[in-house]
Amino acid sequence: MSERMVVIGGDAAGMSAASQARRLKNAGELEIVVFERGHFTSYSACGIPYWVGGQVAERDDLIARTPEEHRAHGIDLRLRTEVLEIDVPGSRVCARDLASGDETWWHYDKLVLATGATPIRPPLPGIDAAGVHGVQTLDDGQALIDTLDTSRGRRAVVVGAGYIGVEMAEALINRGYEVTMINRGAEPMATLDPDMGVLIRKAMQGMDIRIVGDAEVTAIRTDGTGRVRAVATDEAEYPADVVVLGIGVRPATDLARAAGLPLGVHDGLLTDLAMRVLGHENIWAGGDCVEVLDLVSGSQRHIPLGTHANKHGQIIGSGVGGDYATFPGVVGTAVSKVCDLEVARTGLREKDAHRVGLQYVTVTIESTSRSGYFPGTAPMTVKMLAERRTGRLLGVQIVGREGAGKRIDIAAVALTARMTVEQMTALDLGYAPPFSPVWDPILVAARKAVTAVRREV
């Protein structure tokens, strides 16, 4: 007898889960139904800033697989369909067709929650004014592009200075806008320590991005037609023809909470290693709606990132399909760029280490992406945290130019393997003058960290 897999949410995690389950079970064995509230499936939300900025020409370039392609693989994909309720004891979900308003209960044998994350939209006066945009979905991206195409002014304000904020700053510069970035913290990119954030701020200021730090947005000011005209903070007002919100997201788990499923301190769903919701044999969850284990600190984190969502989907689909795979956790790797500035981090920041009771030493070094004499070599700064006494690597942060960012992967693998900085000094990394100095910058940092660990016994 055929079982039914019901998936709530049709982006990275949900569609990866559906596709992987379909690879393992044919339509006679497993019926797969996916409910997606929006118009699109399987798209790269991470690519939206580059579409807005004009580096990616077409919206459809961001769509990895169309609804038709999924349907051709035997997945019953229902767009514009919102799940209103999960009845866990009854093993069923209630779905509403947004066009017709019809509501239907669907039985499930296996349920997958891939409801994603919701952009934080502070309840400010004017927040819903014309010209104020989030950039979470393709619909959001299209609305922003429409505003940019028709705006007569060229003043943009970006609220928030995390990854989305800085990527949108680049996009708006590429569209010919003057960009002001308003940030609650002192320095942009709070995913790095402030001493590295200073470097990012200075580099962005060098790109003529105006950065307002330590500022709280208090209102969006509108003109007589209801369009945005300025962003107000507690201290000043910044004229704006368009406003982009990049404040962050939170797990979209209202449905899960109402169904009594377990949530963590970040409001994300809690799962076991096979991505099954804790305490539920036949319910899985993955992507931006779950919390993940941070392998370095041992605590749970919420890290909305497409690369994790794809892995989760793969693992969930394997589990639903009767195969075996697990998601051991993350080390917190992220890489981003603003124009030619590359920023990367993995592991713990100082405050993360402090919070979980780890004592540490830090070192910061300057090196170059290639041999110092090689054309195109660019300076890069590497900060490294190592545990006091044991010397175990705890985290790395990089700010540099071309060739700097992806070096974070060296540290990401070393963290996964729980290497000490002394072990890292012997790593056999690729060397040739166009690619690296004879001591890779990561090795330079590791050597200095060894000395620091020995000094602070």
Added chain:
Amino acid sequence: MSERMVVIGGDAAGMSAASQARRLKNAGELEIVVFERGHFTSYSACGIPYWVGGQVAERDDLIARTPEEHRAHGIDLRLRTEVLEIDVPGSRVCARDLASGDETWWHYDKLVLATGATPIRPPLPGIDAAGVHGVQTLDDGQALIDTLDTSRGRRAVVVGAGYIGVEMAEALINRGYEVTMINRGAEPMATLDPDMGVLIRKAMQGMDIRIVGDAEVTAIRTDGTGRVRAVATDEAEYPADVVVLGIGVRPATDLARAAGLPLGVHDGLLTDLAMRVLGHENIWAGGDCVEVLDLVSGSQRHIPLGTHANKHGQIIGSGVGGDYATFPGVVGTAVSKVCDLEVARTGLREKDAHRVGLQYVTVTIESTSRSGYFPGTAPMTVKMLAERRTGRLLGVQIVGREGAGKRIDIAAVALTARMTVEQMTALDLGYAPPFSPVWDPILVAARKAVTAVRREV
């Protein structure tokens, strides 16, 4: 009472050892004498192709530290001084001043052999003709540049298609030469498996480099003035205005052999983990004259590479200076480029695995350096070897364009940590559209390798 450290060879390993020892012991505690046969110290031999090709403007750009700088740090550096003999029982070496011919015996308390490697120069008719060049030393590089500057013709033949050969091919193209590369093997870059070599050959042919494979050079033909005019193989003759030899090197260990020091199967010195010559408490060796432990296969290899030489020097200097450091071994990482082609490898090739009795599966995947929709994304091919049954990673080879080569470091760290390909599929690598597809190519290969391992139980 002051001890004396004697170092034979003043390039990467020797000068790093001297400098590190000097950091730990002042001149009152340790006298440091370095004998160097040539005119230069501490230079980047790896940079010579880029100097010849014109990307690095000046010879002096390749010199990391001048003799004067070393002397200012209290190192008694003697250039143009050749060590003729090591008297191990007597703890002394005999050095000849090449200018005066004077020979002197020097007592040592600690001896460091950093004699480097010697380019292989087959005993062919005409091999010493004008216009035939090696590229091992700065003197070699200068002689080649002089030939290129004065040559009327523009036909170059490169003998050998390893790293030096392909880098010299690029250099000669940049100088406006027509390049023919004559190679003993079927495909260039035998440090990769032949199926990856095919990709390199095709890419190089696309750069208008003529590649002659499966060919044995039998003679260098000269004109009436003794200048090179062609390179002959057993099958044909290739006109040449200049010939560059890139056949490889062997450890320069004649001195060590005569002194009765232990050599391995590759004629390199054998050391312990602290880089002390086996059986000798007060003799160290490092750099291109030693064999190193391959951590993947467990066997000894000869890998002449500046990055290892620098590490060896550091470790030797620490040991001589009374500190503690070890060199655990290598995984065999190398990265190179020919124009915009990037080539990298780490771990074992198929034949290496076979030779040491490891059974394995291989997978080869095509992916891209950035998200497929991102401007500047370029195809890359990744080949991965995993051990049969255990799934332990054994090796990775990459052929691609910009952004491909340094990804080898991910595999290098994973090899060092003895990860399985299944563990690798969960690696938390840096993702953003300008840097990587949502599944990094290394992860794509690891996933496919997992399937292959499971299939071949």
